[in-house]
Amino acid sequence: MDFAQFFLILRARQRVLWITLATVVALTVAVSLLLPKTYKATSSVLLNFKGVDPVTGLTLPGQLLPGYMATQNDIITSKNVALRVVDSLKLAQSPAVVEQFNDATGGKGTVRDWLAELLLKKLEIVPSKESSVIEISFKGADPQFVAAVANAFADEYQKISIQLKVEPMKKASEYFSAQTKQLRDDLEAAQARLSKYQQEHGIVSVDNRLDVESARLADLSTQLVVAQGQAMEATSRQQMAKTGDAESPDVANSMLIQNLKVNLGLAESKFADISQRLAPNHPQYISSKAEVEKLRADLRAQTTLTSNSVSNNAQIMSQREGAVRAAMGAQKAKVLELNRTRDEMNVLMKDVESAQHAFDAVSQRFAQTKVEGSSEQSDISVLNPATPPTEASNPKVVLNVLLAVFFGTLLGLGLSLLAEFMNRRVRSERDLADALNIPVLGTMEWKTPARRRGKLAGLLPNRLRLN
Template identity: 25%
Template sequence: MLEYWRSILKRKKQIIGFGLVVALLAVVIVLVMTPVYRSTATVLIEANKSKLLSIEDVYSGISQNREHFQTQVEIIKSREVAIRTIEKLKLWEHEEFDPRAKEGSLLASIGFSDEPKEWTDKLLAEAVYESFSSKLTVEPIRLSQLAKVSFDSSDAALAARVANVTAEVYIETDLEARFKLTRQASGWLQDQLSDLRKKLNDSEKALQEFREREGIVDLKSVTQSGAGRQIEEVMGRLVEARMKRAEAEGAYQQIRSAPKGSDLSSLPAVLRNPIVADAKRAEGIAERKLSEVSQRYGKEHPRYVQAESELESARDNLRRQVDSIVASVIREYEVARGTESTLEGVLNSAKGSVQVLNRKEGELSIYEREVEANRQMYDMFIKRTKETNVTGDLQTPIARVVDPAVIADKPIKPKKTQIVVIAFVLGLFLGVLAALLRDRLDNTLKTTEDVEARLKQPILTTLPLLSKEEVQRTKTARIFLDQPKSIYAEAIRTARTGVLLSGIDLPRRTLLVTSSVPGEGKTTFSINLAMAHAHTKKTLLIDADMRRPAVSKGLEIPVGAKGLSNFVAGSATLQECLQSVEGSSLMLMPSGSIPPNPLELLLSQRFKETLEHLGKHFEVIIIDSPPVELVSDALVIAALTNGTIYVSKAESTPYQVARKGIQRIRRADGQILGVVLNQFDMAKAGKYYGDYSGYGYQGYQGGYGVTYGEESGKA
């Protein structure tokens, strides 16, 4: 959410401006719109009006409920009511609804209009219907039987008239329809009475014949009582028998599942018997006594013989009791199973007799229901026929107008203030959405958090965005020396500190500076970093970009100066290839003569020996190489250095490109020391991203500046 808020703040002026433009456009639109007035008539639809016309229940099944109320609302909006209202008011005579006004249009003059040449009242009403229905609104009031009939028109008086006439036409139409329907129902009822009378007589005769044929007097009360009690008693006894059989079967299964020849006295079904328990206890006493005697006397001693005899007698008794209990369990199981089978047979027999009675009773019920249904239908038709004949000419309206429509004094639309406010809010929303979408589609590195999160690399330093006057190569190359108190110089010192801390125990360092694509500021950073190291250590800057050398241009080294390519090829000595930088102890080795194939030169053993030789003379060697995405020079050099510094331009280089370049260096056995975020707008970051805010400018330009000046002076 914080990132979204920063995106909005970053473009708040554009967002507000877009919202104002949309609001201004809305103001222009609402000023030219025609005001529309609305009048509303309230109609009460009485769902439970009277029972006089309840004959509708016979031929349509309509119930006076909520569905009926909703149906009446839809009838008010129907085409028939609309056409009658239009004809009654002759709306085609009003300019707003007159379809004949199109006859003078350009399409009508060239023959593309489908309007008739001669208008009748019916054709005019049909032509006005679409416009009429679009302006008519019927809205039911929740939890009531009231409905609001509203009409919109540019003429306030006409809107009130149309709303009232629509309600009146609906009531008249309903009365006419119900009067016709009642007459039709009366004729239909007279035709049906003769058929119903014949069906009733036939069904009563069939019922009586069935009773006489089957000899039934009071089947339900007499036959069901005895059979029912019998089934209940048998069911109760069967449940008890099944419980006893289940218990006996459990004990039986324990005995049956025991291994042949095993001790059955330990089974729960046998052990629960008190006789077996006593025999088991006597056996234990005999065993304990034999054990005590065996400790004091020998096997030939009379007491030992007596104890052994008692133990054998106890065991024989236990075996007899166990065998007796086992036989008893088996007999109980067989008896319980036989009892259960007998009860099931009795129950099935009782059920069969009851089923015969049920079939007769079911057939009797069919005859009785037929007679009862015919009698009820006949009585109802007699009653409805009499009611219809008596009340055929009596009709009461289903609805009435409880609140007639009045002429509106204020237009309902356009709601100018609301439209303008909504347009402004919508403009702001679209502006915010566009701002968020733009930032979401932006895949560049904007902050230090982006570098660490997307590249998974530590941030070495952040170089500020320079002004247009400082962008010249000759000025930016010496900014560390010319402006030692600037934020840019402080950022270079931060990078220098990071490099020194990354390898404290290394006596000598060889660093590679590269980037993804040209124009990211790696050369300017290389020069200023080398100048910063030259304050404390013996430093050499090598321009290894032999295709497009830029270090020499920045430091104003004469074109054609001997350098790296000459020294590696052996055509020049080390002293001839080194150039001193004015105002600093930094030594520079230019790229030298451009070879036909620089990559082969860098891959040679001579180049590796050259770096080893230079490492003996300098403590820090900084190499400026071509971009990774263009050529493979940086990948070759990275494997020969102690670390690589990757430069990326803020809000310019896609993070996917930078991440790919870092991965290529790693695969080439290169070590990434960190990433430098170049051309970073610190004022913008402090305002929108929360980086370098508050403390940043005051801290860099204030108290710390003196310290840096002193440091520069000492150097």
């Protein structure tokens, strides 16, 4: 079927088309006028999730998640919010509403739940795609009522958002309060153990005492090294003094012994000269000999005295070395004891520091959660409150008529084609060629009066009737 055939069919069946279109439009207008008017009120709320929290000063990264807007939509359309709206508007206290509830449910359930379900069915939430604004719309027959319900949903949504944020903070605040008390007790116990340990060991400042004792130990170590050197030197001199007096440096360096040796040499020279000139019984010979013997005796006595002095000095040095060694051992034991005391005290101090850090952290968190739990600040604000609408949102007569014209035209075209296919007529040369399967050699116009056209049409076959 080409366009020419389609046009011929529409022209032949235009009565069906116009009747169908007129019927659809008439029915649409009648239904639109008979339907009750529905009013729609809209309240806009703004989600202020950008910036910082006015109480804690912290940023709000959790609200930037992709599912945040969907979560807010679910909160608004929750039954909890609807029940709050029912309570705020006192809808369940109306005798007429109670009577309607009894008629509709037979008294099963509660009025609050029934009203909440009805409100949620007429509630419409439209979040903005590119902003943080959510439109809360409610439909109904009363303009004042729909505006009040829309505003009630916005207010209760704001209140429940505060409650959802504050209640966890209150529970956390109670938990942190108990933890703060426990950690305070632990801190006091750790400080008591540290104080008791300091009192038992007489510790004022472990670090200063350790520094002094360590310096004393180092000094004794130096003195021990010096005493060991001196003792070794004194022992060597003692051994040399015992083996040979003349080889001993102490004997050789003694001025008295040197003078005695000089005097002995002079006396021996004088005695040798006298012994050559005088006889042994001569008084000068006897006197000179006695002088030499005396000087030799003095030299031996002084040498023996010097050797004994070296031995005594060696003993003194050995005793001094032993005393320094003993003092160093005692000092080392003292330093080790101080190290042990310091280590034990460091453990106690670490316990106190750990308890202090834990107590400070929990106290800070407790203060923050306590402030957040008592805050009534909300990140949701009403941007545009709903006002009673002046015009009904439904039914839309003009839109319904336009749709009726469109769909009535489509229906009329469909009925015209259906009527044509049920009673096919010859409308053009192509219809004749398709019906007889023979080529059309020519066409001829045949104009007949109206009274004869019916008779001629009856003579032709049904499928070859003229138009």
